[in-house]
Every structure is written in C-alpha cells, then in structure tokens.
Amino acid sequence: DGGITQSPKYLFRKEGQNVTLSCEQNLNHDAMYWYRQDPGQGLRLIYYSQIVNDFQKGDIAEGYSVSREKKESFPLTVTSAQKNPTAFYLCATQQSTGTSPLHFGNGTRLTVT
C-alpha cells in the first residue's frame, strides 16, 4: 500500500548489534502491527499497537522492542537477544480492530551475519 513506508528494503547487520526497522503510515489508521516471515513460513505476530503510547506483545516478542510515540510511526528494534533475527519483516496497519483488513508495507529483509 502506498500509505505505508518501510525502510530500508534490505538491511545487513553483524551479530550482536541492535537494529531498528522503520514503519511510517499516512493512512490515519489506529492499529499497527509487526509480523515476521521466514522462508516458506506464515506470518508470526511480534508486537501490535491499538493506540498511541500503548502496545502489546504478540506471539514471538522475545528479543524485540517497539515504541508508539506517534500515531504515524511504529518502529521495531531487533535486539542482540533475538537468536535468529534473519527474516522478512512486515509492518501492517488497520483502520479499526477486528473487522477491517490489514494493509501491509513492502517489508524489510534483514540479514544478520
């Protein structure tokens, strides 16, 4: 979706370094999500946020952190505590929870060596 910007598209880091993935939206959606996708795998929820200054852990939050200081922004930090950080990360927004579709950004492919 043109209203969701994830940057960068490709990111390379050395093991032991923290890295922050950016997600910005101009859709004025309240809810924002971070999913992780591994090759040939489904989408696993890392963190989600329904309103500014509030967020909840998803199914695989260990080794990740987020913030929601502005409605438009929901950055994800992959910390050195995440044991297998190499993956495709997708940010999504939702106009209202429960009964509306998710809109996805183009994703960031993170490679940690």
Next chain:
Amino acid sequence: GENVEQHPSTLSVQEGDSAVIKCTYSDSASNYFPWYKQELGKRPQLIIDIRSNVGEKKDQRIAVTLNKTAKHFSLHITETQPEDSAVYFCAFPSGGYQKVTFGIGTKLQVIP
C-alpha cells in the same frame, strides 16, 4: 490463543481447474474472515473478505464461503490461471479483537 488451521499447505492444479483452501477456527465470536494473497517477494494483499452475517461472497473468479456452525471458511478460485500462483493466507481477529492471527498459508501452483 486462537487456534487456526489452514489446509492444504501446498496445492497444485492444472490451469483452468478449481482450487479450494480451507481454514478452521476456534473462537466462535469471530465475525470477520479475510483472505490474503502473497506473491513471491511481495507483501500480502487482501483479495476477498466476508462477515459473519453472510454465507458466501463472490468477486469474479474468487469466492469465500463461511460455515459458522462448523467454524470454517474456504477460499474458492475457479478457472485458475498461472498468475493465481502465490501463497494464500486466511486471517481473523483474536485476543478479544485486539490482534490478527494468520493461518500457516497455502502455496498454490497453477500448472500451464
């Protein structure tokens, strides 16, 4: 958490044949059931959705059916074409409608 089952995990069909993918859920309070398509290396995109007040919805070659009693909903693609080859995910709200859970995905291959 929400129990989500999607099958098959892979599906190969001849061009022109139909494809059916099924998802089973456990939360009887769910009332919104979307399907997403993800082409290789791209983001998932909504292709069709249905709400619990209807049993079927069609959009050209794509349809979704919902059986609330049995707690499953299915994606039907008719007259499949090579460009239908992708991974398809079902999804629905969980955690008191605070989050969205996805099925494991079905990799559809349409053979020309």
